[in-house]
Amino acid sequence: MKQETTKDRILLSALDLFSQYGYEAVSVEQIATAVGIKAPSLYKHYKSKQDIFNAIFAEMQRRYDEQTEKMDLHLADAAADKNRFSKITCDTLVKEVQDLIGYSLHDECVSRFRRLMTIEQFRSPEISALYTQRYVDRLVQYHERLFAGLIHADVMKNGDIHSMALQYVCPILISLSVCDRQPELEAQAMSQIDAHIRQFMSAYHTDLGRAGKAT
Amino acid sequence: MKQETTKDRILLSALDLFSQYGYEAVSVEQIATAVGIKAPSLYKHYKSKQDIFNAIFAEMQRRYDEQTEKMDLHLADAAADKNRFSKITCDTLVKEVQDLIGYSLHDECVSRFRRLMTIEQFRSPEISALYTQRYVDRLVQYHERLFAGLIHADVMKNGDIHSMALQYVCPILISLSVCDRQPELEAQAMSQIDAHIRQFMSAYHTDLGRAGKAT
């Protein structure tokens, strides 16, 4: 319930601008204007432009850690209860992915920060590694574990789990990046993801009959 | 055999710098220094910093059009000779992708320009659309046509061609972007791509027996 402080609004506005134009291309003046104050006033809250950037980074790292914890619990949950895996259907997966994409695309902070990372990813080896870790490896690893469970429960055919996870996750990641660039393609991307998951399951599901309408 | 002119060296150096730091973050002074001349001398060759950027864009567009034409011919070639499709094996595909990735990663201009596009992709709707077209759609469409041929030749199982192309291409695209960020992971990425293609073919090839060592 606490009202939005100026300090927070600066972060929000800066993230918004940085995610469109990149750190260098945005002036403190622009940030200040977006917040509705004058540039020198910013320095009452942050000691430099770089400091604003760092604060954004720290805050988003905090949120990320939070969310990672949730995902881990979610998976541990499913693993604890063996026969939950056998209940997983195409629709379950579609729904899960839709939620994920919806969140990733529509949470302003999350999507803006991802765009910012995309723009700044070549700046340092640390950011590069962070980007891969956060936006590729984590999702792949999550689905490796998921598929391992599904194979063990005889819901999915056996195979190279890593490659399977890649084939499942990468089209989703690419769709996400397309939507980051061209939000107007979101509906189309979502329906492609839907088709992709059904096709994927029709290829890898043990129960071929009802897995999808792939034709 | 014509020697490298200063005008060209400026483009090269500018592309190199832009692809690391982004347009805004690079000064004309840095470009000049990289070329080995003083900043004002640049203006004997290009009328502004923006003009350098535009020239890079135009030149890379030219090369791109050239290469697209080649790919089209390559495909038309294969289509003309029906039974060439049936000769396509896992190894053929692996080799083709290795060549493509090798070129995309090791041709300095191509890889730097892709990084530049990645950094600047949110600047305008035109660049956004160009990026998707160039780095996603084109490869997907190419493989849709390839797979259509392979299905028709009964080499691959039938299915949703678009989804199949996505599942094939996207892991490759993601690997490429990982290597752009972290060149040290290239060997690992290549072997993952190899495994991916074998797994993909083991899932979609009609002749399951010899398609891959996926286990």
Next chain:
DNA sequence: TAATATGGCTAATATAAATTAGCTAAGGAG
């Protein structure tokens, strides 16, 4: 050879951007 265009240079200019200094009003703590 004379004339000219080319491509380099230094010095100058203009502007934008980040940051600092220092004033002031408002709101809470003593």
Next chain:
DNA sequence: CTCCTTAGCTAATTTATATTAGCCATATTA
């Protein structure tokens, strides 16, 4: 009520950067 911290402001400072002006040597061409 008084004091002091907070958070805003304007004005000033510093530095960086893009670009222009104008000089000079070399090389091409008539």
